[in-house]
Amino acid sequence: MALKQISVFLENKPGTLSEMTGALAAANIDMRALSLAETKDFGIARLIADDVYKASNALKDAGFVNSLTSVVGAMIPDEPGGLDKLLKIFHEANINLEYMYAFLGGDSVDHAYMIFRVGKEMEKEADAVLAAHGIRVLTQEDVNQI
Amino acid sequence: MERYYQEEIECASREEIKALQDERLVKQVKHVWDNVPYYRKKMEEKGVTPEDIKGTEDLHRLPFLSKADLRDAYPYGLLAVPLKDCVRIQSTSGTTGKRVVAFYTQEDIDLWEDCCARAIMAAGGTDEDVCQVSYGYGLFTGGPGLNGGSHKVGCLTIPTSSGNTERQIMFIQDLQATILCCTPSYAAYIGETMKEMGLTPDEIPLKAGIFGAEAWSEEMRRDIEQTLGIKAYDIYGLTELSGPGVSFECSAQQGMHINEDHFIAEIIDPDTEEVLPEGSQGELVFTAITKKAFPMMRYRTRDICVLTREQCSCGRTHVRMRKPKGRSDDMLIIRGVNVFPSQIETVLMNQGYAANYQIIIDRVNHTDTFDVQVEMTPEMFTDNMGEIAERQKALVEGMRSMLGISPKVSLVAPKSIARSEGKAVRVIDKRKI
Numbered sequence: 417m418a419l420k421q422i423s424v425f426l427e428n429k430p431g432t433l434s435e436m437t438g439a440l441a442a443a444n445i446d447m448r449a450l451s452l453a454e455t456k457d458f459g460i461a462r463l464i465a466d467d468v469y470k471a472s473n474a475l476k477d478a479g480f481v482n483s484l485t486s487v488v489g490a491m492i493p494d495e496p497g498g499l500d501k502l503l504k505i506f507h508e509a510n511i512n513l514e515y516m517y518a519f520l521g522g523d524s525v526d527h528a529y530m531i532f533r534v535g536k537e538m539e540k541e542a543d544a545v546l547a548a549h550g551i552r553v554l555t556q557e558d559v560n561q562i
Numbered sequence: 563m564e565r566y567y568q569e570e571i572e573c574a575s576r577e578e579i580k581a582l583q584d585e586r587l588v589k590q591v592k593h594v595w596d597n598v599p600y601y602r603k604k605m606e607e608k609g610v611t612p613e614d615i616k617g618t619e620d621l622h623r624l625p626f627l628s629k630a631d632l633r634d635a636y637p638y639g640l641l642a643v644p645l646k647d648c649v650r651i652q653s654t655s656g657t658t659g660k661r662v663v664a665f666y667t668q669e670d671i672d673l674w675e676d677c678c679a680r681a682i683m684a685a686g687g688t689d690e691d692v693c694q695v696s697y698g699y700g701l702f703t704g705g706p707g708l709n710g711g712s713h714k715v716g717c718l719t720i721p722t723s724s725g726n727t728e729r730q731i732m733f734i735q736d737l738q739a740t741i742l743c744c745t746p747s748y749a750a751y752i753g754e755t756m757k758e759m760g761l762t763p764d765e766i767p768l769k770a771g772i773f774g775a776e777a778w779s780e781e782m783r784r785d786i787e788q789t790l791g792i793k794a795y796d797i798y799g800l801t802e803l804s805g806p807g808v809s810f811e812c813s814a815q816q817g818m819h820i821n822e823d824h825f826i827a828e829i830i831d832p833d834t835e836e837v838l839p840e841g842s843q844g845e846l847v848f849t850a851i852t853k854k855a856f857p858m859m860r861y862r863t864r865d866i867c868v869l870t871r872e873q874c875s876c877g878r879t880h881v882r883m884r885k886p887k888g889r890s891d892d893m894l895i896i897r898g899v900n901v902f903p904s905q906i907e908t909v910l911m912n913q914g915y916a917a918n919y920q921i922i923i924d925r926v927n928h929t930d931t932f933d934v935q936v937e938m939t940p941e942m943f944t945d946n947m948g949e950i951a952e953r954q955k956a957l958v959e960g961m962r963s964m965l966g967i968s969p970k971v972s973l974v975a976p977k978s979i980a981r982s983e984g985k986a987v988r989v990i991d992k993r994k995i
Binding site: 421425426427432453455457479481482483485514533 | 950951
């Protein structure tokens with residue numbers, strides 16, 4: 417099961433990001449991971465949260481255009497070569513990554529979590545490949561409990 | 563079935579209209595000569611006397627009036643009756659910095675309201691309708707004009723004026739308003755708000771809208787019609803000539819009928835000032851032949867359009883004017899190229915954006931900068947940065963092919979461009995020339 421990530425359109429001007437976090441704070445949303453991508457004019461904030469739909473609605477009410485995007489989350493050991501091993505698996509399976517970001521957190525001190533965006537048609541395959549290699553794929557429930 | 567407020571005049575034969583115009587013009591020229599020294603002087607300079615004007619064929623001999631004359635003669639220089647005979651003034655928004663103050667006798671107001679009543683009936687209005695007037699009331703002519711017209715038709719009139727959009731929607735729903743009168747940009751905003759509230763066109767009782775006071779595109783018309791589930795009619799007017807109702811659309815929606823029993827229209831070449839034959843594109847010039855207090859003679863509107871006297875399927879015989887591309891007051895000259903904000907709007911709507919945009923012009927190192935800010939919409943947003951950049955590029959390309967020059971297009975947050983309850987602020991010109 418893929419995770420839902422919230423992608424938020426951000427106009428490039430001072431204060432936009434804090435307005436966004438303000439809206440999330442007011443709705444009592446706990447963010448798990450956050451990544452920012454930017455161009456000269458605008459940015460996209462990508463975030464994983466405990467309650468995706470509530471977060472998306474809170475952002476919409478605050479005037480932020482946002483959409484839900486399917487991403488793949490995986491748990492990897494927090495040690496040298498941990499990510500490398502995972503990326504090799506994707507490489508061998510010929511799965512292309514659009515972007516990825518990482519987060520640590522929760523009670524787990526020896527694991528890191530990776531979020532991947534793979535091409536839409538590759539999502540199922542990515543899940544299967546990871547599972548075949550014994551790598552834990554995150555579900556929304558997992559995210560809620562971290 | 564087409565309904566008329568004053569069928570005998572709205573559908574009169576061309577000969578009858580001409581005879582009426584001839585008679586009224588001769589009288590009006592005399593009235594102005596006798597009472598407006600400012601215009602009399604202009605006539606004398608041209609060597610024209612009232613005796614030279616025997617009918618509309620002599621109209622071309624009269625001198626023009628322009629916005630500059632209104633400024634020079636401010637406030638009383640063009641007044642043609644004693645002040646004690648005036649009962650009202652109206653004034654322009656003054657957005658271009660040149661405020662116009664127009665005077666009305668009771669009869670002037672009466673005739674103006676007749677014109678608005680014709681527009682409401684042409685949009686299908688009857689005494690069974692509930693007409694919400696969301697134009698601003700006060701100095702602006704929109705509210706008072708349509709309010710008076712709505713009374714004359716016998717509609718139940720809701721004088722909400724502009725603003726407080728939620729209350730507007732509450733009245734539309736609770737009192738089952740069937741006709742909405744406001745600026746097109748405000749109509750679009752009301753529609754947008756209703757959509758956000760989850761209302762579908764079927765749940766909105768409105769059936770027609772009468773929208774004017776600013777230029778709007780056909781694309782914007784379709785958009786408003788769809789969102790509100792109505793037929794949208796254009797109405798045209800200028801404070802200098804009374805206000806809305808100088809011309810209006812009928813069911814055929816093939817141009818706006820000019821109320822020729824009150825206004826004579828001409829098209830001139832704006833450079834040579836020569837009168838052009840019917841069907842030519844040029845500057846619209848009006849002569850008010852019934853107004854007593856503030857009778858504009860050959861007033862140059864600076865609106866560029868085309869006239870046609872071809873028979874209209876609605877049965878009205880009055881000349882029709884094509885929707886002006888935009889007030890020449892709205893026209894921008896950027897890097898030497900003429901740009902109308904309505905052209906930007908057309909590109910946006912063609913590519914699926916809402917008409918929420920702002921044009922920002924500045925001059926840096928003697929070169930004009932041309933920025934267009936466009937609000938991001940949920941429909942256009944995607945998580946893929948490359949795709950958004952493509953869409954941005956498509957907008958630049960669309961505008962370049964429409965205008966001949968390329969703007970810089972920035973995508974901005976939704977609702978970040980101020981919404982207007984009256985005329986939309988489309989342009990911020992920071993150039994100091």
